Amino acid sequence: MSTTAELQKIASQVRRDIVRMVHAVNSGHPGGSLGCTDYIVALYFNAMNVKADQWSMDGVNEDLFFLSNGHISPVWYSVLSRKGFFPVAELATFRKLDSRLQGHPTTHEGLPGIRVASGSLGQGLSVALGAAQAKKLNNDPSLVYTLHGDGELQEGQIWEAAMYAAHHKIDNIISAIDVNGQQIDGPTEKVMNLGNLRMKWEAFGWDVMEMEGNDMQAVVDGLAKAKSMTGKGKPVMILMTTSMGKGVDFMEGTHKWHGVAPNDAELANALGQLEETLGDY
Amino acid sequence: MLDFTIHGSNDTRSGFGEGLHELGKSNPKVVALCADLIGSLKMDAFKKDFPERFYQVGIAEANMMGLAAGMTIGGYIPFTGTFANFSTGRVYDQIRQSIAYSDKNVKICASHAGLTLGEDGATHQILEDIGMMSMLPNMTVINPCDFNQTKAATIAIAEHHGPVYLRFGRPKVATFTAPDQKFEIGKAWHIHSGNHVSIFATGHMVWKAVEAAKALEAEGITVDLINIHTIKPLDVEAVVNSAKKTGAVVTAEEHQITGGLGSIIAQTLAKYHPTKIEFVGVNDSFGESGTPDQLMEKYGLGVKDIIAAAKRVTSKS
Structure with a gap:
């Protein structure tokens, strides 16, 4: 388990990886990746028990993570490689032909750390709930984590899964929503207003907490609190407030960098704001 | 030969139900999910004898496909049960991404396929499911002909690793293939x-x-x-x-x-x-x-x- 200062150093390097990866192929999704960096880093380097060097699809007796909003694959790939699931050098293959690092995460090329394909939105919560129930059948006390975009909540399947989780008392899951208020066509409140998310999830029978997602200490504390809420007969939801593009000032707080890569000058500007702490790939 | 002994008349979905129940006894990794159609799919016996491995998902087929994909992670072999219409077209993208592309060991078991669903009419009479499922890379597609063959196929697909679409139907038809036959996937x-x-x-x-x-x-x-x-x-x-x-x-x-x-x-x-x-x-x-x-x-x-x-x-x- 890493200290908050160590986690912040990892997060800085992960943000460098993200902007370099999308710049190299002039495609990908930096905005959501940067916004969720602190959360994914805290998950893998603090909250979760994972076996990076003994990869197994079944993941028995280790915590599992499902990225339902698969388009923010750059942050996940960076964290998985920095944690040791695969060589950091492989980040250079992102979105290129014959790569295991597909545009959206997939099991198809056998990349360690990925347990289901995601990208077509709204499916990850169902899959994670199935995995959580398999853990119960296996008497495996470890937890299942998920992350979803807030725009993703517009998909109906999410609410089918939400209802199911409460009905079946699946209390070994901690889900998080990246509440950044942005989606491709603009602010969520303009595109399709999500309304009161706390009340919605509580009405669906979830135990809900809120968390500031771009303050590493708040994320570490929030995940510890979320863990303490598991095992009590209800699924756990973290409404995580983040800023899209966090860490790169000109990308922050706007949907414009949802799926756009920086040019050479913008990359230099971004890297100037992000300390190289663990060595670039 | 064409002179078969008819072993009565039965529905293929009941062959599925019996096969699933046999699997419940023989394979502790088999789990079953159903979207509010337990009686129609003949899953009652499995539910009764293996309640800890049976999951009612309600009228939410998209969620069911995702759940099934997830339950394979941890080593289980999920069998999903609903009508063929709701097993395919309604959930095509869920099957495509979470099951077929992700190579999940899910058995999609689909009843009431085709015209012989009868009086419910065209909304429920899917006639495109074989095409949709056959187009998916990595998918095995099986459409058995009678009660005994359906039962044997149900048992056989549990031993096959990978996604399978098993199609059967509602009406009683002649049971003419051998009881307790061995079903060989891919062998005409x-x-x-x-x-x-x-x-x-x-x-x-x-x-x-x-x-x-x-x-x-x-x-x-x-x-x-x-x-x-x-x-x-x-x-x-x-x-x-x-x-x-x-x-x-x-x-x-x-x-x-x-x-x-x-x-x-x-x-x-x-x-x-x-x-x-x-x-x-x-x-x-x-x-x-x-x-x-x-x-x-x-x-x-x-x-x-x-x-x-x-x-x-x-x-x-």
């Missing part, structure tokens, strides 16, 4: 040898093809009758060898001709051995309400339609 069943015409039939159309073959042979047209229970992977060798022998082919299925068995056989023969071919199936049409027998007759899926197709394709014109 050569029912009867003949020289004048090949009939490739799947699902409920197999028994009709047997009856058609008897009538044809009485008129001196000998039939090479083959049951294509596994549509994907197709037993290419059996299809091509039969076509080479007879030079005339009829396909018979309770499905759209386009995208179904007819298309797949035609594509295969076009590549390996171009052969005259006639298609018995639904011709670019939705169904409607009616009894199964009425519908099969109106939409050209009767015994007489197979006989007529065989005569057309064997004519010297």
Whole structure:
């Protein structure tokens, strides 16, 4: 388990990886990746028990993570490689032909750390709930984590899964929503207003907490609190407030960098704001 | 041979139910999920005897497909149960991304396929499911012909690693295949040898093809009758060898001709051995309400339609 200062150093390097990866192929999704960096880093380097060097699809007796909003694959790939699931050098293959690092995460090329394909939105919560129930059948006390975009909540399947989780008392899951208020066509409140998310999830029978997602200490504390809420007969939801593009000032707080890569000058500007702490790939 | 002993009349979905119950006893990794159709899918016995491995998901098929994909992570073998319509078209993207592309060991078990669902009408009579499922890379597609074959297929797919679409139906049809048979995925069943015409039939159309073959042979047209229970992977060798022998082919299925068995056989023969071919199936049409027998007759899926197709394709014109 890493200290908050160590986690912040990892997060800085992960943000460098993200902007370099999308710049190299002039495609990908930096905005959501940067916004969720602190959360994914805290998950893998603090909250979760994972076996990076003994990869197994079944993941028995280790915590599992499902990225339902698969388009923010750059942050996940960076964290998985920095944690040791695969060589950091492989980040250079992102979105290129014959790569295991597909545009959206997939099991198809056998990349360690990925347990289901995601990208077509709204499916990850169902899959994670199935995995959580398999853990119960296996008497495996470890937890299942998920992350979803807030725009993703517009998909109906999410609410089918939400209802199911409460009905079946699946209390070994901690889900998080990246509440950044942005989606491709603009602010969520303009595109399709999500309304009161706390009340919605509580009405669906979830135990809900809120968390500031771009303050590493708040994320570490929030995940510890979320863990303490598991095992009590209800699924756990973290409404995580983040800023899209966090860490790169000109990308922050706007949907414009949802799926756009920086040019050479913008990359230099971004890297100037992000300390190289663990060595670039 | 064509002189089968009929072991009564039963629905293929009950063959599934019995097979699933057997699996409950023999394989502790088998779990079952159902979207509010336990009775229709004949999953009652499994639910009663293995409640800890049975999951009611309510009327939420998209969620069911995702749950099933997730339950494979941890080593389980999920069998999902709902109507064929809700097992395929309604959840195509969930199957595509979370199951087929992700190589999940999920068995999609689909009842009430085709016209023989009957009175509920076209909304529920899916005739495109074989096509949709066959197009998916990594998917195995099986459409057994009677109670015993469906039971055997249900048991067999648990031993096969990878996603499977198992299609069966609602009505009672003749049970004529052997009880406790061994089902071999991808290996066509050569029912009867003949020289004048090949009939490739799947699902409920197999028994009709047997009856058609008897009538044809009485008129001196000998039939090479083959049951294509596994549509994907197709037993290419059996299809091509039969076509080479007879030079005339009829396909018979309770499905759209386009995208179904007819298309797949035609594509295969076009590549390996171009052969005259006639298609018995639904011709670019939705169904409607009616009894199964009425519908099969109106939409050209009767015994007489197979006989007529065989005569057309064997004519010297």
